[in-house]
Amino acid sequence: MATSDTTATKLPLKEIPGSYGLPFFGPMSDRHDYFYHQGRDKFFADRIQKYKATVIRTNMPPGPFISSNPKVIALLDGVSFQILFDNSKVDKRDVLDGTFMPSTSFTGGYRVCAFQDTTEPSHALLKTFYLNLLASKHASFIPLFRNNLSEHFADLEDQLAGRSSKADFNTSVGSASFNFLFRLLTGQDPSATKIGSDGPTLVTTWLAAQLAPLATLGLPRIFNYAEDFLIRTIPLPAWTVKSSYKKLCEGFASAGSSVLDEAERLGIKRDEACHNLVFMLGFNAQGGLVNQFPILMKWVGLGGESLHRQLAEEIRSVVKEENGVSLRALDRMTLTKSVVYExxxxxxxxxxxxxxxxxxLVVESHDATYVIKKGEMIFGYQPFATKDPKIFERAEEFVAHRFVGPDGEKLLNHVLWSNGRETEEPTPDNKQCPAKNLVVLLCRLYLVEFFLRYDTFTFDFKPVVLGPQVTIKSLVKSSY
Structure with a gap:
């Protein structure tokens, strides 16, 4: 029997507590608690308290209709969670979206790399292609993103100068992100293709149809049961977003012909490479960044003017000393790096x-060990793993300096956002995000460009399905 740690443990072996309930009724009850009665965090927190354990049995949405088996073993602490990164013990085949998988009709009939397990030969081939492609674009990251951010900041300022005196941050940064990613991968502007200026809308439409069973629309309570029936009984068919996806594919195929030529040289079918790259561009990259930047600005905004002043001072002094924005300059900005990790x-x-x-296999929590049987679905809820109070002091607080210095850097082993530890690197043989380092770089670079231009800002935010919806209320320009 495999274990989650090669070292001997003296922790007691316990049965995994929890219940799946009666067929149909158990999953339905858990689903309504999760979406409507308790909400995500309270759903898990209540079960931790009830069972006095952080490894429990429960049902996860969207079952019981769309999902054939909603039963999972939930890992809700920072120790047990990390077994999900051990590909010798955990199979990642078709589990990207959880207990259900959208039809491959959404991706041209292909099971794209993100849905493949590391034991499948095409996984290593496709991920090698991704990693090589990103490496070849390394010199373009900073100048290209800075150029796109100039357009983004001009857009925010124009919105603030308009009648509403506020700016939709998510829409603006979403456009900047898509344009950057498309230009990075293809070398061309999406406006020169069939995509035009509609890239973010096309991606959002395509993603929404696939991920609808995992979402809520935020409707008044009286509509909860109607919403639940409509989006979690029968999957939305791919033909409903066929035109959106077709535009994305045709736009990428025309602009990215040289990239697809390279895929063919590696032995990947041209059509398969195109669908994989559109998925990486739309789902992994654009879908991720559209969430990541609003989350970044939410927490930096909540840090207040004191944090803004510290960031501005560090960024401006280093840029002056380094005579510009460079990888070396970014690496010297210890507070900026720490804020992004936090x-x-x-x-x-x-x-x-x-x-x-x-x-x-045997999985360990802080307090006990548990046996998980072959074939059982394992689910990790990352916010509880990365806010584990037995690992992080003041775990529920945003601590800007948390990762500064040698002791802070040791904690990076418990930063897990990329489907792996921050101290590890993506390879063809693991499931860690191939653009992990690029995402961290872009977040740092966003803060650098922001605080070179502005001293502070005010904002509002509200939680939505995929991260916060951020509205910028004011930007105080810098005299730097």
């Missing part, structure tokens, strides 16, 4: 991880 710790943009046990 944002990713306190509110990871992708809160869930799933996998199936390859064999009978």
């Amino acid at each position: 944002v990713m710790r306190i509110e990871p943009a992708v809160p869930f991880q799933y996998g199936k046990a390859r064999e009978d």
